[in-house]
Amino acid sequence: MKKLWCWRCKMEIPMLNEEEYAIAHKLYLKSFKRRISGMTREEGFKPLLDYYREITGFEETEPNAIMHHRIAQYGPSCQNCGKPYRTPEAKMCADCGNKRSQKNQ
Numbered sequence: 001m002k003k004l005w006c007w008r009c010k011m012e013i014p015m016l017n018e019e020e021y022a023i024a025h026k027l028y029l030k031s032f033k034r035r036i037s038g039m040t041r042e043e044g045f046k047p048l049l050d051y052y053r054e055i056t057g058f059e060e061t062e063p064n065a066i067m068h069h070r071i072a073q074y075g076p077s078c079q080n081c082g083k084p085y086r087t088p089e090a091k092m093c094a095d096c097g098n099k100r101s102q103k104n105q
């Protein structure tokens with residue numbers, strides 16, 4: 001878990017590493033099965049929301065939001081403003097326009 005700026009939520013939010021994301025994703029898929037078996041949206045997604053709260057301490061209510069809070073979806077932090085590049089391949093910072101350095105500085 002690492003706090004990063006989220007471009008969709010427009011705030012800093014706890015993001016999941018690949019290990020945590022794999023577990024969250026499984027819980028997410030299970031949630032749909034739980035819902036098909038007759039649970040409400042709230043009940044169905046509870047294990048996912050509980051898991052997210054357990055590792056991040058963040059009270060998230062929107063399961064879909066958790067699914068885009070994955071560190072690997074973003075690039076490294078911009079050398080200029082500190083926000084993560086929007087994608088791992090991004091050449092330019094979407095916030096300050098800083099060109100991404102290809103060298104390891």
Ligand SMILES: [Zn+2]
Pocket residue numbers: 006007008009010013065068069
């Ligand atoms: Zn977000």
Ligand SMILES: [Zn+2]
Pocket residue numbers: 078079080081082083093094095096097098
């Ligand atoms: Zn920047």
